[in-house]
Each structure stands twice: as C-alpha cells, then as structure tokens.
Amino acid sequence: MDLYQIFITHNRVWTVREVIGFSILYTIALLTALYLLYNKKIKLSQAISGMILLLFLGIVFGSTVFTRMPMERKYNLELFWSWKAVFLNHSLELMKENLLNCILLFPMGLLLPVTFNRRLSWWKGLLAGVLVSGMIETFQLIFCRGLFEWDDIVHNSLGCMAGCIIMSMVLKRKK
Template sequence: MDLYQIFTEHNRPWSGFEITCYFSILVVLLLVYIHLYKHGKVKIAQIVAGLVLFTYACVALESTVFTRKSQGYHAYELEVFWSWKSVIKYHSKEMIKENLLNIALLFPFGLVLPFAFYKRLSWWKGLVIGFLLSAVIETLQFVLCRGLFEFDDMIHNGLGCMLGCVLAGFLFQKLLESRE
C-alpha cells in the first residue's frame, strides 16, 4: 500500500456533523486567539500555527480513529517494542513500513510546534507532546474498539513529532537570527 492509497483510504470525506463540529471548535479557538492577540499575548504566526496544529490533529484523529469501523472488542498490545521484535525476528517488511509511517504521522505536527510557541522547543518537549497526542489517539482506538492500542505507536508518533520539532526549532532559530 503506497502513501497515496493510505491517505485516500483513511481520509474519507467528512460528514456534515464532523464539519460542523470542526468549524464550531475552530471559530471558538479563533475567538480565543483574537482575544489573546488584542492583549499582546500572541503573535499572528502563533495564531496561524495554532490553527494549523488544531486542523492537523483533527485530520490525524479522523484518519486513525473515526474512519475505522468498530471491531466489537478491545484490542491491545502492551509489550514495548513488540513491532521491532517482529521486524527483527520475522523480517516483516509490512511492520517496518507501519513503524516508519507511524513516525511520519506526527512529523508535520512537530514541524509546526516551535511556531505555535514562538520559540525553539527542546527535543524532549516535542517527544512528550507527540506522545500525549498519540496517547489520545490510542486511548480512543481502544475505548471505541477501532484499532490496536499499543505503546509502540505512541513511541513512534512521539519520535516523529520530536524529529519535526527539532528540525523546525533549528529553522525557527535561524529565521529569528536573520531578522536581527
């Protein structure tokens, strides 16, 4: 399965209810940002980055949780690094592809984080933020019976977010230095 096929398969058109929910929350978020902007608490770049992060999180939740059909049972794998054991022991190309795609899932999210905070973030903050977002995804998958709850996905997603955050933090720092 190639990336285009994964994207089209797991990103069906949103329903009217989903669109209404998304835009309702987006408007509230925008009003909060406008209030903060008027009081000098945020910059325009932070507003744009915050809205991009919200949108990306919604798309990630939609494609990893809400587009899936309920399995009817709670599935979980609590062994840490079980997926890499499968790669090493069985030479599973599908599992390594899945692991790499999980790293890639939150990489773009991490790229936007320094702009949302308007500062370079340490690598561990990117890791923690990615891990927490992934924990929300995994918990929803478990509670709604729509996938396999696993720590490996949280680790891979956190790693991807951290890598994006580190790269963007470096670029953000260079951008700020060039303005001085």
Template sequence: MDIYQTVISHYPHWSKIELIAVVIVMIISFIILERFYKKDKINKIQMFFCVLFIIYLLHVYGSTVFSRLPSKRICKLEVFWSWKEILNSMNMTYPKYELFLENILNVIMLLPLGIFLPLVYGKKIDWKVGLLIGFCISFSIELMQLVLCRGMFDVDDIIHNSLGFLIGIVIINKVLLMNKIS
C-alpha cells in the same frame, strides 16, 4: 496501491456528527485566536501556524480514530513488538515490509505537529517538553482507539508518534537557532 487509494481506504467520509464537531472546534479555535491576536498576545505568523497545527491535529484524530469503524477492543502492550516481528521476518521468504512502512509512517505522522508547535509559540521548545507533548497527543489517540473500539491500543505507536513529534521539535529548534545566529 497508489497514494490516492491509500488515503481513500484509510480516510473514509466523515459522518455528519464528526463534521459538525470539527466545525465547532474550528470556530471556537478561530474565536480564541482572534482574541489573542487583538490583545497582541500572538502575531499573524503564530496565528497561521496555530491554525495549521489545529487543522493537522484534527486530521490526525480523524484518520486514526473517528473515521474508523468500531470493532473489537484490541490492546498490544509489548514494547517494540513490531520491530521484533520485522527482524524475525527477515529470514523468511516474505519479510514484513508493510509493518516496517507502518512504523515509519507512524514516526512521520506527528512530525509536522512537532515542527508547528515552536512556530506557534514563536520560540524554541525544550526537547523534554516536546517529547512529553508528543507522548500526550499519541497516548490520547491510542486511548480513544481503545475506548471507542476504533483500532488497536499499541505501545509501539505511542513510541513512534512521540519520536516523530520530537524529531519535528529538534528540526525546527535547529532552524530557529540558525536564524538567531545569522
């Protein structure tokens, strides 16, 4: 399956209500950002990365929660169940490469948000704070999937998403540190 087909199958068209909600969130965000900019609380670069952060966050919520069709309420509370399943399948004729890929993609999914956040604040962010923010975003996704019956509440997804957010924070903190030194 090529990337286009993957995107289309995992990201169907939004309903009118979802589009209206996204537009409202964006308008409110732009109004707040404009006021912060006029009061010199943020600069143009911070505003740019804040817009990227918001757009990407809306995309993540859209693709993981709102574009999915309601189904049963499913909950997977076992920690690292996916890795156990992957490792157990290595002896089989058909190992679970799809599950491995899904885990890697869950790490990558919040990585850009981790990169954008220090750029929004214009300074390094402590890794513990970054991990907490990544956990909260990921937990909110999983909780909304559970409450709205739009996917499986999965502890492994929370771990993978939080790790990706943290990796993004660490990467950009290193870049910001290197720029300060030189």
C-alpha cells in the same frame, strides 16, 4: 501501498455531525486567535501555525480514531513487538508502518515551536508526542477503533520530537 491508498482505505468520509462539530471547534479557536492578535498577545505567525496545528490534529484524530469503523477491542502490550517482527520475519510492511507512524506527528513537532514562538527542547517535543499519541491510542482502545499498542506511542512521539528539534534549530539560526 502509497499514502493516499492508506488514507482512503482506513478512513471513511466525515459525517455531517463530525464536520459541524469540528467547524464549531475551529471557529471558536479562530475567534480566540483573532482576539489574541487584536490585543497583541500573540504574533500572526503564532496564530497561523496554531490554526494549522488544530486543523492537522483534527485530521489526525479523525483518521486514526473517529472515522474508523468500530471493531472488536484489540491491544498489544508488548513493547517493540513490531521491530521484532521486522527483524525476525523481515516484514517490510511492518517496517513501512513503523516509519509512517514516526512521520504521523512530525508536522506537529514542526508547528509547536512556531506556535509557542520559541525554541522547544527535545523532551518537550517528546512529551507532546506522548500525550497526543497516548490520547489517540487510548481513544482507539475505548471506542474499539483500532489496535492499542505501545509501539505506536513510541514511534509517533519520536516523530513529534524530531520535528520539534528540526524547527527549533531553524528558529535558532533565524535569530
């Protein structure tokens, strides 16, 4: 299954209310960014990366929580259960899912150092990943929109951390 198929299988089209709600939030963020740019509080690169980051997070939360169809409340509290299944059962599907979960927040990790206009240490990227992924998993549990699992938090956070490390290295070389 390719990424497009995964996306359209697990995501319904946004409702008008969801589009309007996100548009209002995005407009407020854009006006705030323009105000900060005008008053020379942030650079243009920070404003652009911040707006891309907000758009990215909107898409991520939409696809992982808000556009999913409600189901029964599900959770798996065993840490690294998915890797046990990969190695013991030779499950290539779970291996692919684990790798896609690592990739999910990688772009966020790339955008964070640019948004904050400085290199960020690996632990800040990891912490940001834990916070965002923890919110996603908690919302999935509360709203019955997916499977709450610690493995997803670990994988998403590692992806965010990797993106943060890579962009911080790029920024270091640039200076």
